[in-house]
Amino acid sequence: MTISLLIRRILFFVKEASHNIKGNLxxxxxxxxxxxxxxxxxxxxxxxxxxxxxxxxxxxxDVQVIVYLKEDIRSDSTSPMKExxxxxxxxxxINYVSKEMAIQVFKNELKGQKGILDELGANPLPSSFEIGLxxxxxxxxxxRTIVAKLKVLEGIDxxxxxxxxxxxxxxxxxxxxxxxxxxxxxxxxxxxxxxSNTIRLTVYARKEEIDIMRLVGATESxxxxxxxxEGLFEGLAGAILAFIMFNAVRYMLLKxxxxxxxSLINIPFPVTDFMIxxxxxxTAMGVFGSFISLTRFLKQG
Amino acid sequence: MIQLYHVxxxxxxxxxxxxxxxxxxxxxxxxxxxxxxGAGKTTLLKLIFCSEKPTGGQIIIDGKNTSxxxxxxxxxxxxxxxxxxxxxxxxxxxxxxxxxxxPLDIIGHRPREIKKKVSYVLSYLGLQHRANYKxxxxxxxxxxxxxxxxxxxxxxxxxxxxxxxxxxxPALTNSIMELFLDINAKGTTVVIATHDSSLIKKLNKRTxxxxxxxxxxxxx
Numbered sequence: 001m002t003i004s005l006l007i008r009r010i011l012f013f014v015k016e017a018s019h020n021i022k023g024n025l026x027x028x029x030x031x032x033x034x035x036x037x038x039x040x041x042x043x044x045x046x047x048x049x050x051x052x053x054x055x056x057x058x059x060x061x062d063v064q065v066i067v068y069l070k071e072d073i074r075s076d077s078t079s080p081m082k083e084x085x086x087x088x089x090x091x092x093x094i095n096y097v098s099k100e101m102a103i104q105v106f107k108n109e110l111k112g113q114k115g116i117l118d119e120l121g122a123n124p125l126p127s128s129f130e131i132g133l134x135x136x137x138x139x140x141x142x143x144r145t146i147v148a149k150l151k152v153l154e155g156i157d158x159x160x161x162x163x164x165x166x167x168x169x170x171x172x173x174x175x176x177x178x179x180x181x182x183x184x185x186x187x188x189x190x191x192x193x194x195x196s197n198t199i200r201l202t203v204y205a206r207k208e209e210i211d212i213m214r215l216v217g218a219t220e221s222x223x224x225x226x227x228x229x230e231g232l233f234e235g236l237a238g239a240i241l242a243f244i245m246f247n248a249v250r251y252m253l254l255k256x257x258x259x260x261x262x263s264l265i266n267i268p269f270p271v272t273d274f275m276i277x278x279x280x281x282x283t284a285m286g287v288f289g290s291f292i293s294l295t296r297f298l299k300q301g
Numbered sequence: 302m303i304q305l306y307h308v309x310x311x312x313x314x315x316x317x318x319x320x321x322x323x324x325x326x327x328x329x330x331x332x333x334x335x336x337x338x339g340a341g342k343t344t345l346l347k348l349i350f351c352s353e354k355p356t357g358g359q360i361i362i363d364g365k366n367t368s369x370x371x372x373x374x375x376x377x378x379x380x381x382x383x384x385x386x387x388x389x390x391x392x393x394x395x396x397x398x399x400x401x402x403x404p405l406d407i408i409g410h411r412p413r414e415i416k417k418k419v420s421y422v423l424s425y426l427g428l429q430h431r432a433n434y435k436x437x438x439x440x441x442x443x444x445x446x447x448x449x450x451x452x453x454x455x456x457x458x459x460x461x462x463x464x465x466x467x468x469x470x471p472a473l474t475n476s477i478m479e480l481f482l483d484i485n486a487k488g489t490t491v492v493i494a495t496h497d498s499s500l501i502k503k504l505n506k507r508t509x510x511x512x513x514x515x516x517x518x519x520x521x
Contacts, residue, residue, distance in 0.1 A: 004411075005409045008409060008411070012406055023394050208392075209394070216407060217404060218407045219376040220376075
């Protein structure tokens, strides 16, 4: 195919597609609106899920192991011990809390009831290490592994971690991720299904036209291309509308829900990235939707 | 050249539409297919045009066996064949001009060339004043002429016509026939299905007569 023929073809297809959109305005509007609704639901779910996951991750940062050191530990052995613990793969951060710092924290917490502390006499609190874990290890298995490693170290009196809390949190997190994945996949498939069926309406509305095009010698690609352009346009317009609807709903929610929940409807990317992603998904779904419906339709004919 | 060898066509649950049809139409020939309604004329044209497949036998067009054709080869064949449909098959959402230009758009002609050819064929068929009308807003005779214009505009090597003068008055029928003879004289093979015996008598061309799906007579 020569370049001039290619350019003529492209111009012809774009003209055809725009003519078809104008000629079937109502069906196209229905398609665009359906696509935008499906994309709005999918986007809302994705945004909620990503924010919820982030929120749970911040809870996960609370998964902490506290190692209490023996009373008689020599002060010069804490530093090598800290380095040793820091070298464990699971460890993200380690903080040494001396006896003095511990009592200071305790005193601050018991402000106004100084009398109790005075009665204690000598400082009864042990020195300790507060160990933060890396993200992949903030779960039951991760905690068990590090605890096993810590137990064999010398100079350790006791190890504290909220075993029950960690177990519950881990179970909830796995459930949340699995449920999110299943719902997400289900929504994605339904969106593609809805989009391809909506586009099928526009294809069926022009069954006669497709038959006639074939009879006068049009190849399959000649028939399909204007439909792909239409699908692309419908996907793009649907995505723009979805972007507007999503933001309108978000704006209304932000005005009406308590501020503490507002982080759940934050857009997790820069707005331009979010727009590009949404337009990309919309366009791809429009083209993919027309591809599915046309392939099915042309096979029948 | 169109060659048919022992061609059969059966539709599910009905009597055979065509039985053992064999004939050859030479390049540049002018042939009438005739017979009563339901004789199988339209089915035969559809088989040559590859819009239906034969149940048995071989159809060879310009040396190529159509039974092995895929969608691309069928599309290529249809670009060479002009088909005038009994029910016109015009795109109702496009103007007469756009309908006639469609085969040239498909082949990929230049816009200037398309304009020249379409204008010529429209004025030849007396349709220039209807160029910007949609098919449903013009008369049946005009729709038929638009369908003829679409078949002729690409200067086909083979012209197949299914009752092309069915909706035309005698004067227009004569002028359309003149047109067919004219393009036949330029080398196009013409096969016309008609039950208009006066037309066949007047032109005195080779005639294949079908009845009940069989060739019952062939007259040179």
